[in-house]
Amino acid sequence: MLEGTADIIVIGGGMVGAAAAYGLAGKGLDVLMLDEGDDAFRAARGNFGLVWVQTKGFGLQRYQEWSQESADLYTGFAEELEDLTGIDIHHERPGGAILCLGDGEWEAQRRLNDAMADQGGGYHARMVERAELERMAPDVRFGQEVVGASFSEKDGHCGPLYLLRALHAGFRARGGRYRPGARVRSIRRGFRVETDAGAFEAPKLLLAAGNGIPPLAAQVGLNVPTVPERGQVLVTERVERFMPMPMGNLRQTAEGTVMIGATQESVGFDTGTTLEAARGLAQRAIRALPALERLRLVRSWAALRVIPPDRCPIYDESESHPGAFVATMHSGVTLAAVHAARLPDWIAEGRAPDGFEAFSARRFDVPAAA
Amino acid sequence: MSVDLVIVGAGPAGMAAAVEAAEHGLSVTVLDDQPEPGGQIYRGIERAGPELTAILGEEYEAGRELAADFRSARIDYLPNSAVWRLDAGARIAFSREGSASTVSARRVLIATGAMERPMPIPGAERPGVMGAGAAQVLLKASGLVPAGRIVLAGSGPLLLLVGCQLLDAGAEVAAVLETTAGGDYLDAAPTLPRALAGWRDLARGVAMKRRLRRAGVAFRSGVRGLAATGQSVRFDGGEIACDLLLLHEGVVPQTHLSRQAGLAHRWRPEQRHWAPVADALGRTAEETLLVAGDAGGIAGARAASLSGRVAARLAAGVDPGRLIAALDRERAMRPLLDRLFRPHTALPADEALVCRCESVTAGDIRQAVRDGAMGPNQLKAFARVGMGPCQGRMCGLAAAEVIASERGLPVEEVGSFRIRPPVKPVTLGELASMEGEAADAEAL
Amino acid sequence: MFRRLPERKASVTIEIDGEPVSTAPGDSVAAAMLAAGIAVFRHAPVDGGLRGPWCAMGVCFECLVEIDGEPNRQACMTPVREGLRVARRTDGSEPGR
Structure with a gap:
């Protein structure tokens, strides 16, 4: 039974879908965002919250530029969301540091930064010695092994759950319609989207359902070869603010809790947590910042990242099913600002950002040697 | 370390299971978060003097022998142990005296008992407002008696019992505000046939009510619109000044550990709570995991110790025999009690704090539902409900009830929080210095 | 706010916010504080409101205090010991350094 129609259907109410839907609704389009229920995988709910530029896009310069553009838009984006939704x-954009524990990590990080700088313009990360790092973070006592860090002033962070909520509220404030409990079963030409909550029709659709995309993409002639990657995260009790900036996989939230991330595990769709991972995360965190030793762990979780073969985003429109778009990647938080600002032109008006073809899924069809 | 049976909890179920299992030759480790055995029902039993036992009565005194048997059993009893992770492979992680370790077992008995159902009325989080069970715990463990005027509000047998015990301890009980409609079921009880299962409890209820009335305690039933101000309790049509407000809406199983271990849970509509899915003997879908006592569904201390002994025999590969019939008799009283003391659980008013840790009100939750949160797990993301140190223990049931009423669905369809370890806080230092494998962690 | 049954004899001295308080063996820190007339244990970190124990059995995490320099300990789950030091925190947070 036909439950409703729209100008465009966004499939997925996570970070990517909500940002795009928010932007599309801002164009005055009638946008319907379909989402699953309470127990969906939801990478957006397990997010770490970095708005991160350094080291992004090694091997795909367009991704580095795209990340920079989003990070540059973020302050205004956050203000806009707050004005609209409260x-x-x-x-915050205080810069970000990737701590190097030992000379080996320092060397590897330095080489990566050099390679990133060689790859294209505008790369800002630089190596800072321990003494300078200590000046940047006067309230932090670093572990003995910390020899320094890679620092970029372009990096920052936000509260990912607040972001997700603001995107949803902003989407609604702009007249968008949200339909949870509508897991998509199939997509037919036209497009007709069959869900648990009935069928919906629209001339355009955006696949933004994270790890749920691959089987849906195949139904509209797109090959989206992403795989889930488990990340386990620990979070401590609240403490007074002592970290002036996010430090890679260590981040103090606005509430004062310290988040400690994250593993990278290929375990299919298993979202369980393991004692071994928790132990490893705690050990590294304490080596970096010994005072963390006293803090209580109050929660841990695991979520599934969405990982394309080269770990870079995929944006594409189907050739066989024009009007069917896909946007999928791991960096839904960092890229939320640029998704809200730039994807609507591409999807609604066919005006793709310059160089956008670099993100086409067709890059995976070409033999690796090419 | 590996043993035959690890028991989590040293209340009636855990103690009885430990004694029984040791008698059948099992190696037993008991982990309990309290400093001494007894659980909440027999809290402080080993130290209770004649003054206290005179107040608490023979049902409390019954725990003394069990605790003594427990102390003399050949078991490894580790008090002050906070269990924070249970894997279905029967490995347990726990913290004790500032260090964390693991213990593996052929079987694990979950005997984590019950907790009071949180009663989120406006102002319930203020100092001067407590659970009625908390007042009883303070009396049992420390001989503390509230000074000043006390009002008890809510429903359930413990509400009356605590009122009587406080009277006997010399406290000033000003009023009992019952949220149950009518409230005269106990007055009618003597006319019921004595053969009825549960008659004994019913008669006790009648006696308790009479005792309170004779002592001049004001009674009101069908009370609505409860709110605590800190100096008084307000309700529709009245206000009573008090120094301490004790709230109670019955007790519910503590399910964090059984949920974290991955066991399925079933909503029990008659008691309005979740309990792990297990058979009458406490066997779950995981061969390694057993459940006994109120952790498996509220049935009281006598049923708890029987179910602990049954579980211990199963773990030892011994036929539970006549214990099963005794357990069945004990449980047969529940349906009547459940009907009589069916939890009222009025939906919280908009201004009531449901999640105390993150200060989220029922109104906030209703708004999040209107914003599209379909269940407790989306509610976390939308409103931070359940993300604080209590890990959803105080808000989980009420939040689900609010979501269910907003969406017009039964609670069981709304679901519950996904519970992740650690189910009790553990320091990063304890975690990091545990023995065993540690996975690699990246800088970014 | 609470008094003690005569059979419970105070024989342990702890320190609460710098003041010596005599308490009974077997008490939890929460019981000792309540017996000493302390109803407010902390300020809630989010809304700043006053909070005290609700459950007395380790469930509600409302009785968090600093014990022997360690923040956010559950007062109701910590047995008293001669010389134990309790500090109430009223700003709802603790230094992380």
Whole structure:
């Protein structure tokens, strides 16, 4: 039974879908965002919250530029969301550091930074010695092994759950319609989207359902070869603010909790947590910041990242089913600002950002040697 | 370390199971978060003097022998142990005296008991408002008696019992505000046939009510619109000044550990709570995991110790025999009690704090539902409900009830929080210095 | 706010916010504080409101205090010991350094 129609259907109410839907609704389009229920995988709910530029896009310069563009848009984006919804997403851009434990990590990080700088313009990360790092973070006592860090002033962070909520609230404030409990079963030409909550029709659709995309993409002639990658995260009790900036996989939230991430595990769709991972995360965190030793762990979780073969985003429109778009990647938080700002032109008006073809899924059809 | 049976909890179920299992030759480790055995029902039993036992009565005194048997059993009893992870492979992680370790077992008995159902009325989080069970715990464990005027509000047998015990301890009980409609079921009880299962409890209820009335305690039933101000309790049509407000809406199983271990849970509509899915003997879908006592569904201390002994015999590969019939008799009283003391659980008013840790009100939850949160797990993401140190223990049931009423669905369809370890806080230092494998962690 | 049954004799001295308090063996820190007339244990970190124990059995995490320099300990789950030091925190947070 036909439940409803729209100008465009966004499949997925996570970070990517909600940002795009928010932007599309801002164009005055009638947008319907379909989402699953309470127990969906939801990478957006397990997010770490970095708005991160350094080291992004090694091997795909367009991704580095795209990340920079989003990070540059973020302050205004956060203000816009707060004005519209009253929700403070706690965005800050104090810069970010990737701590190097030992000379080996320092060398590897330095080489990566050099390679990133060689790859294209505008790369800002630089290596800072321990003494300079200590000046940047006067309230932090670093572990003995910390020899320094890679620092970029372009990096920052936000509260990902506040962001998700603000995107949803902003989407609704702009007249968008949200339909949870509507897991998509099939997509037919036209497009007719069959869901648990009935069928919906629209001339355009955006696949933004994270790890749920691959089987749906195949129904509209797109090959989206992403795989899930498990990340386990620990979070401590609240403490007074002592970290002036996010430090890679260590981040103090606006609430004062310290988040400690994250593993990278290929375990299919298993979202369980393991004692071994928790132990490893705690050990590294304490080596970096010994004072964390005293803090209580109050929660841990695992979520599934969405990982394309080269770990870079995929944006594409189906050739066989024009009007069917896909947007999928791991960096839904960092890229939320640029998704809200730039994807609507591409999807609604066919005006793709310059160089956007670099993100086509067709890059995976070409033999690796080419 | 590996043993035959690890028992989590040293209340009636855990103690009885430990004694029984040791008698059948099993190696037993008991982990309990309290400093001494007894659980909440027999809290402080080993130290209770004649003054206290005179107040608490023979049902409390019954725990003394069990605790003594427990102390003399050949078991490894580790008090002050906070269990924070249970894997279905029967490995347990726990913290004790500032260090964390693991213990493996052929079987694990979950005997984590019950907790009071949180009663989120406006102002319930203020100092001067407590659970009625909490007042009883303070009396049992420390001989503390509230000074000043006390009002008890809510429903359930414990509400009356605590009122009587506080009277006997010399406290000033000003009023009992019953949220159950009518409230005269106990007055009618003597006319019921004595053969009825549960008659004994019913008669006790009648006696308790009479005792309170004779002592001049004001009674009101069908009370609505409860709110605590800190100096008084308000309700529709009245306000009573008090120094301490004790709230109670019955007790519910503590399910964090059984949920974290991955066991399926079933909604029990008659008691309005979740309990792990297990058979009458406490066997779950995981061969390694057993459940006994109120952790498996509220049935009281006598049923708890029987179910602990049954589980211990199963773990030892011994036929539970006549214990099963005794357990069945004990449980047969529940249906009547459940009907009589069916939890009222009025939906919280908009201004009531449901999630105390993150200060989220029922109104906030209703708004999140209107914003598209379909269940407790989306509610976490939308409103931070359940993300604080209590890990959803205080808000889980009420939040689900609010979502269910907003969506017009039964609670069982709304679901519950996904519970992840650690189910009790553990320091990063304890975690990091545990023995065993540690997975690699990346800088970014 | 609470008094003690005569059979419970106080024989342990702890320190609460710098003041010596005599308490009974077997008490939890929460019981000792309540017996000493302390109803407010902390300020809630989010809304700043006053909070005290609700459950007395380790469930509600409302009785968090600093014990022997360690923040956010559950007062109701910590047995008293001669010389134990309790500090109430009223700003709802603890230094992370």
